[in-house]
Structures are given as C-alpha cells and as structure tokens.
Amino acid sequence: GQYRAALEENDLGIASEVRMLAEASELGLLTIGFCFNLPEARRNEVLSKLAQGVDDLSISRSTLDWGIEMPNDPEHRVYVWIDALSNYITALGFPAVGDADDGARMKYWPANVQLIGKDILWFHTVYWPCMLMALDVELPQTVFAHGWWTSEGKKMSKSLGNFISREVIAELCEEYSRDVFRYFVLREVPFGLDGDFSREALKRRYNAELANDVGNLLSRTVNMVERYFDGVVPAPAEQALTGQEAEFMADPLTRLQDGAEEIMAGCQFSEYVRAALDLVTAANRYIDTTEPFKLAKDPAQRDRVGTILYTCAETVRIVLSALAPIMPEKTEAGLKQLGLAGADPRPLHEVFRWGGLAPGTQVAKAGPLFPRKQ
Template structure:
C-alpha cells in the first residue's frame, strides 16, 4: 500500500544521508521550540547560528530553505496552559504571536518558513505518515510502565536518572531538569525502533558526518550499542496532541509528532502535486541544528523513523552546546533565562549575533557574561571594525573629497593584504562547511586586524604631507602613494562587508553604503563570497561617505539586567 504523499519504497534510495532526491537546495532547520514560555538567549543562539549559516549559503547564491517553528503539543504545554487559565491552543496562539515570532525580528533572522505543530498542514501530514507506518507493520499495540519526565517529554531509562538533592533527596530525578519523574502505566502503541539498531550503527560508521561534532557521535554510538528498546509512541491519559488515525482514543507521542515537522513543512504527506514537487526538490535536509540535550531524538529516533518509512536521511545532525549563566544551563526553574530583547535593546542585534557566534566555539558549552560582551563590543566591533571604516572614509573624504581615487603602483604591502583577504575567504568557507561559525568569524577577523595594521604601518596621514602627494589646494593626487593606500584599505572593507553580511547584516549593509558600492557593484546580497577576496572591484570615482558610526562606543556597556523566566529548548 502507498499512502498519499508518502513515496513508494521502490522510489527511495539507500540509508546514505542526503541521497536520492537530486536536490541542489540547501535546507537547514532549527529545533522547534516548546511554547510553555517565552524565548531566552539559548533559543536565539540556535536560531542565529542557523541564520548565519543560511545567509552564508545565500551569499553563495545557492537555493536556500530555512525552517524554524514551535512545538505546541504534549503534556508540558497542556499543564502550562491550564495553570494560566487557558486552553492549550489559546496559550500557544498567544505565545507564538507575542513572543516567538517577534524574537526573530529582534535578532534579525530571515527564515523561509515558520511551522507550528498545531497547523492542519502538519497534523494532517503527520497522520498520513503514522498511518503508513502502521500499515507497514512498524507499529503495534502494547503496554508501557516506567518513568517519564514531563519537562523532557521523554520516557527515561534507569541510567538517565540521578539521585535528587535538597527537597528531592531520596528520589530519582531527571538528570536534565533535576525534578522527580512520573511513573506511567498505560496501554500504548509502540514503534519497532529496536529493529533498527544495526542499521543505525552502520549509518554512524559509514557516514560519520551524520552526527556532529565527533563527541556527539561517540555519545550516540555508545547509547545505541547498549541496545534499543521499542518506543512507546502514544498517550491515552490526555488529549492534547495529534489523534492516532486508527484509534482516536490515543494521541501521538509529542516527539514522534514534533520530529516530523522537518519533513511535513516541505510537503511530506501532502496529496498536492505542488507540495510533492517541493518535497522532491528540498528533502532531505542538509543540516538539523539541535541542542545537545535533544540529540538522541534527532540522531536515533528520527533516522529510525525515516528508515521505517523508506525515506532518505538528512545529511547532518549537529548538536551544539549549552549557554551557561553562572555555570548553569539556562532554565525556567532556576531563573537563569535572559531575554534577547534585553541585550539587543542595549547593544543592537549585530552585537548580539557577533558575540554569540564568535565567543563560543560551536559544539561546546559556553558561558555568557555581560563583561565579556561589553569588552568585545568595544574592542572588536567599535574599535576594531567600526573605527577602521570611519578612518578610511574620513581620509578619503579629506584628501579626495569623498571620491575614491585611482591607485598607483602596488607594493608588497598591498599584495600581502590581498593575500590575507583571499585566505580569509578560503578559511571562512571551510569553517562554514564544517558548521563552525566561530572559526569563520575568526578567519574573517584576520582581515580586520591586518587592515588596521596595514594603516598603522603605512601611515597615510603622514604620506598625505609628502611632496607630490597633494596639490597646492590640499587635494590628494590620483595614482599617488596615498591613493594606493586608501584604495587598498577600501577594498579590504569591501571584502569584509561581503564576508560579514551573514553575521552582522546591518553593519555590513552600512559598510556597503559607506563605500558607495551599491551603484558600481549592485546589492550586497548579490556579491559572491568566493570572489570577495580579490581586490580591484571598486572603480575610481566611487563615492565614499563617512556617515554614522557602525558601532557607536557605549559608555554604559554593562547594564544591570534581571533574569527572565524562560524555558530551555525543546524539539
């Protein structure tokens, strides 16, 4: 039997990640986040990383699709809604519109789609998928008895629990949330996940790129080698979820529902030919970005589901680390969540994006501190990049009336700076392909530092006073040494505008305007990354204007900020 919208097995390739569709698009997803509270910087950390990566791929002129969204089913959301005197749908609608969608604008994220698991396009397609698995014999009726963490929305194994402390002393608690688990005993439907143990291990062995970084892959392999159990995929004690199509007294386990968003959002399970074409063009996903606490769902449960359905696997599941405040992961219960608005309102969205993408190696845990953010803002953004742009624009304005001159003969100094630019492009490209935005920014910043050093060593302010470098009325001479220095610095800034556009888009656009590059070269977004490091693109006569500072220096850069009560990432 072939269910509408689910490809026949004969049409499906092997378990090789990314195989089978002939797609040339770049498809990246964030987790979908629980709506039991407003977003904090931990959620935005993931989403900004996704935005940097997808903007970079767009800058390569690739066909990009970037999905984010919200997970609105499950017991945790239901209980939160009840505690606030609302239905789960009312609560979800309010949080999505008042908090989750607006935060994307706050941190300057450009996503192509926003999926909600309560949307009919998702729930109907989920039912199509689950019915197909049932018809294939991948699901059976059974009973479940054991510990369940509502915070994780996860059935726990004995090894997942730790001894409680304080008020929970003497009890077994969830290692993630530090709260006691609930003992469940229900009649459920089960997915035959244990049947995929060997295929999953072969996947990790043959395709190490499937789970990244290496530490995450090793964790997953160790977990699967212990042996997989069949997964309970339904609940019958509450009704806030997707109804099981053949037994509506059950709703689908929230993770089985949530994971499918990555495929339903691009057309899986739809009978519409346009959706089928979109799915064929877009799927499989190239990158799923997830927090390390939800790695097993994405690296074990999700590929097993796809294998059972005969669908191609995503190329990479990348698990990044946690953001820590005071040495602890941000959480609602410990009041360590910080709203992105608090940071953006003071430092701006570019500084928010830059800091979290550069200060923390992607894939590792990292601590946030106001002092470090303020120091990096002033030293690297205001003094490093912002002051560089202002100096070059001011000197072109003073010596050449704001018109970029024709350069003279190049020396080893100019050639060396271009080599730095070319290497920055290559190294940043490589880092992006390894999903390492912090290393990409480090590579780009070598050009910021080298250009500042170039100006320090070449001393254009002194060159301007040398005989033959200016006319009687003080105007700079075309083709002179001063002209060469300033044109070279302007070319370095042009390279930086292109490379930094995915990271700090507002400042990069400001730099593009400062350089007057729009008229001769076209929009910043149309500039190819791979060609950005080659100097000589800006023609003589290009109008350079100083304008406002890209990063005004902030005297009060360490505000006293209260923590918000936001939750951790979900699916």
C-alpha cells in the first residue's frame, strides 16, 4: 500500500515502476518474495531490454472492434494483455464482489511458480508485476519461462508431420508408462532450455538410467535379501554410515540431502534426478566392490553381509523416494518390493535421513521394475 501510494503521490507511471523493479532485482531485493524470472538467461534478457528504457503503457486500444469495452469510453477496448493477465486472479474471485463470493479461491494465490512460455516472458515479468503491485496484490514467488522442443532434430511443423501429438504421447506412455515419459522430458534437458525429443534418446536413457541402474539396483538388492536373509531386511552393524559404507555412500547422500529442496524449488529437475542417480551409481559400485554374494558363502561373514544389504536397501528407499514426485506409480511399485506402502509424504530432508528403513521389514520380490527395451 505504501509503495502504491508513493507512486501515485509522485505521479509516477509504469516506466518508473518498471525501473524500480529492475533496480530492486539487480540489488537482489526481489529474490525472496519474487524471483524475477528463471532460468538466469531469461532474467538477463528482460533486464537487458529494461536497460534500453521503457515507456508508459496504454491499457486500451482504439483501433480494435473486438475485446472488452473500457467502462469510461466505449470507443476503446481493453488492451489484450491487461485482460489476459488479469485472468490469473479474476478466475480466483478477485476482486470480491457481492455476498456470494467468500474469497475461498484466493488461497491459491500467490502462485509459488508461474510457468510460462519464453515468448511471453516480457508480459509476465514486466507488465504483470506492475499490475499486481498497483492493485496491492502479492506477486507470484517465481515466474519460470520454459523452452521449446524440437522433434528428431527438426522444428515441428505440419509440412514435416513430425509433431509430438497427444496420440504420439499416448502411444509412448503405453509402451513405456506415463512415469517414464515424464521422467524423460524432465531429465533429458535442463528445465527452461530448448531440447530435442527423439524415440532413440528416450530408449537410450530408459535402458541406461532406469533399467540398468535404478531397476538393477532394486532387483539385485531384493534378490539377495530373499536369498540370504529369507526376505527380511537385516540389521546393520551401525546405524550411521561408517567405514566402507561411508566411503561409497556418504558424499552422494549428503549432496542429495543438502541440495534437493533448493534444487527442486529452482525447477532444476534434471539436476535433481542426477543427484539421485549419483547415489544409485555409488550403490552399484559398492556392491561390486564388497561382493556380498561371495561373502555370503562364509557363515562367519553373515553380519557383514547384513550390513551391506541393509545399506543397499536403505539406498534404494531413498532413491525411489527421491524419484517419487516424477514417477509416482513406478516408485510406489518399487517401494512395495522393499515392503513399504508407498511414497513418504514428509518433507524431503526428513525422507532422505539415513536409517528410515526398519530392519525386519519383509521384502516382496517381483518382476523387473523397468524391463529393458530392445
């Protein structure tokens, strides 16, 4: 309210407001309440354009015979972007008019992430915040501009007939599952950048990361628990990661624990998946080095084998829990093989705390979570 009053008192228009927004962004004053826009390259585009100077914006047009009439001048129509941007909050009942409106839907505003196409970035990061601040309405916490996809290395077009249509997506989901398709589009390209979609890339990433790495770690862990401990998760010698377990698992686990929530909040989905996969890679190397399948032949090594297999099972729990927001159905099926009901609803930093899998849990061996594609 004080901000708006200061603008009105000093007869400052949108140009001054935009300049103040840009200066505040440069000083880092908007990074908490309003992340000017992500990714960083998009933010720089806007700031560069702002540096060239901005004129005041007319909110009406007199050259159109369509659109919403200005209430004070029927010869003018509301500028389309004023109309369009307003829908984000008018659809939620703003402003409250009449007794029938209880304002309940305004609980959905401000948005924590407002996702837009990069071609309409200017309107959402310049016009939109100015409109909201003039109305004394809270800003979205983040405006994130996504990139475009090409198809098999070429721009999608009707003449080429290479659109990734709804029917194509449905076909891919039938072949791989909805979870895998979602995993691929979030993993293949850093979110916000342009990327290329190809069936070969989908199959290659599916086989390498999901079938060979995640699925294989789950399968070999459950199989060894079944074989050497009658399907019951053994207790480790130490609850904390120590010795050889810490040597392999501590660093990737710490990176995931410390960075996951910030990475997800920044919409860095590919980076988030990579952090989970680093843990998978470490666990597979850990198994190859410790060779529990050989140690199990010696009864005197039973406790050592138990520690190794608990470490593997707990790692699988954390990895599947990390991937649950992206692949909810597949990870639920995987967690059930570990004897767990499904995804843990707690915050990530609690879910990733080491020791969440209780010794004595009965595993449930099943088929491959990610059968390899030929």
